[in-house]
Every structure is written in C-alpha cells, then in structure tokens.
Amino acid sequence: MPMSKYITYNILGVLCILFCLSSCKNHGEEYHSITDKIEAESRDYHGISTSSESYIEHINTVEVTENGLTFLIPERKEEIESYSCTECHSKPLDELQSKTIKKAHWNIKLSHANQLTMNCVTCHNGDNMDYLQSLTGSQIDFDLSHQLCSQCHQKQFKDWAGGAHGKRIESWASPRASMTCVNCHNPHAPSFESKWPERYNTQKINERK
Ligand code: HEC
Ligand code: HEC
Ligand code: HEC
C-alpha cells in the first residue's frame, strides 16, 4: 500500500474514533437509557407538550394507587348533594327514623343485590354517615368508593385499575385520569338495561311489498 493512502486511512480512522467518542460522550452524560432520552425529548416536543394536564384542569381529582398503579380519579364529595351527611345525621338512625312516614331520601330505591344480603348499612356507616363502611366495619372515604365496590367485584375492579374496564377522561397522555365506578354506575341501582341495536331489515320490507 502506498504511504499516502496509508496516512489518509489512518487519519480517517482517528477522525472516526474522535467523532464516536465525542458523540457518545454528549449523550452518555445526559441520558442513562434510550427511554430516558425519549421521555426527555418528548417533554416539550416541537413546543407541544404531551401531557393531559391541561385537559383535566377543570375537574378536581384525587390520586389513588391500586394494584401498583398510580392514577387520578374525579373527587366525589363536592358532587354529592346531601353531603355532608352529618348535617342531619348527628344522632343515631333509629332516632331519625319514624315508624309512620318516610322523612328523607325518597329518591333512593335500592336495586342492587338480594335484600337479605344487602341493605343501606352494608355500605353506609350509621355511626358516622360522612364515611362509607367496609364489610369489616372500616371507614371508606366517599372519594374512594371504588374500594367499597372492590370488596365484591374484584374482577371488574382489577380490570378497571389496569384500564380495561371504565374509561379515561379527556386524554390518553399521562398523567392518567380515569372515571371511577360511581361516575357510570349508580351504587343504588348499578346495572344497565340491555339495549338491542335498532334493526332495519330491508329483506322484510321487500317481502311486504
Ligand atoms: C336533610 C337531612 C339529611 C341529610 C343531609 C342526609 N340524611 Fe340520611 N336520613 C335523614 C333522615 C330524616 C332519615 C330517616 C328517614 C326515615 O326513615 O324517615 C335518614 C335516613 C338515612 C339512612 C337509613 C335509611 C332510611 O331511609 O331510613 C341512611 C342509610 C342515610 N340516611 C344515609 C345518608 C347519607 C349517606 C347521607 C349523606 C350522603 C345522608 N343520609 C344525608 C336525613 C338526612
Ligand atoms: C352498595 C353500596 C351501597 C348501598 C347498599 C347503599 N348505598 Fe348509598 N351510596 C353509596 C355510594 C358509593 C354513594 C356515593 C355515590 C357517589 O359518589 O355519587 C352513596 C350515596 C348515598 C347518598 C348521597 C347521594 C344522594 O343521592 O343524595 C345517600 C343519601 C345514600 N347513599 C343513602 C342510601 C340509602 C338510604 C340506602 C339504602 C336504601 C343506600 N344508600 C344504600 C353506596 C351504597
Ligand atoms: C357487599 C357486596 C357488594 C358491594 C359492596 C357492591 N356490590 Fe355490586 N353487586 C353485588 C351483588 C351480590 C350483585 C348481584 C349480582 C348478580 O345479580 O349477579 C351486584 C350487582 C352489581 C352490578 C350489576 C351486575 C350485572 O350483571 O348486571 C353492578 C354493575 C354492580 N354490582 C356494581 C357495583 C358498584 C359500582 C359497587 C360500588 C359502588 C358495588 N357494586 C358494590 C354485591 C356487591
């Protein structure tokens, strides 16, 4: 090999190594992994943020961690008309109730499970109405009513925590905000009536002609 070519190859080689070193050095210092790099560079991608924060600004949310996943759900207490319950429930239930007439909650008709196995105090705590009550007698905050449902509906609860049952609010991007059980199911009558698609049967119309 002629000397001049040998030198050119050598210089090219050295340049290559230098280029490699410099480029590896730049990124090696900033990011530990490719996912770090993707996350960092998508944070303000072309000036557009990939966050759902601006879509959920108008609702109050609470953060929950269920099955190892942390996400937001809408808060409930502000939405419940008769909250706080202790405005009226300051004395025991039997002192409030009358034998002859029904004095409150006329709009609530329980149609959930068998009446032998479920009544109002399965879920509501007669001693402190401002909290829901678990089957073991623990207090559950009204904002966390999914924990109440999860006692008996583990399958739907696990699907919901994973994002398969229920629905995301507004946007797919993180932070994740999901509807909670009572946003869709009325706890007092949770089942939906089944609906059949409207049928437009052209065959039948032709037969009638
Ligand atoms: C405006 C007053 C008022 C408020 C607010 C109120 N309650 Fe009541 N509640 C009553 C009265 C009065 C009764 C007794 C009704 C009866 O049987 O005559 C009652 C009864 C009940 C009962 C027993 C079932 C029944 O129908 O007797 C439950 C359970 C109950 N309330 C839950 C709640 C919960 C939960 C809240 C808050 C989310 C709440 N209440 C808020 C007045 C109130
Ligand atoms: C399966 C559990 C469950 C049972 C049984 C149940 N509730 Fe509730 N109740 C809830 C949950 C959960 C909420 C909160 C719903 C929300 O966040 O909108 C609620 C909300 C309420 C409220 C406040 C909402 C409103 O409409 O004013 C009242 C009052 C109430 N329940 C009374 C009763 C009474 C009376 C009974 C019995 C007839 C009863 N509940 C049975 C779970 C239950
Ligand atoms: C103490 C146990 C218990 C709790 C707590 C409970 N449920 Fe239920 N739920 C039942 C039973 C039992 C049935 C009736 C099952 C059936 O008919 O197959 C039922 C029925 C339902 C149904 C109708 C199922 C169908 O196939 O149509 C829905 C929806 C539902 N519950 C949602 C909820 C939600 C939401 C909560 C929380 C607010 C909740 N449940 C809390 C026991 C419970």
Ligand code: HEC
């Ligand atoms: C975005 C609305 C939404 C949310 C949130 C939601 N559900 Fe449902 N759920 C539905 C619909 C729709 C069905 C299907 C009803 C049908 O097929 O008749 C359903 C069905 C069910 C059933 C009946 C059995 C079945 O799988 O068909 C149960 C029980 C139930 N949900 C419990 C829950 C519980 C518990 C939560 C919270 C952990 C929850 N759901 C959250 C909309 C919702």
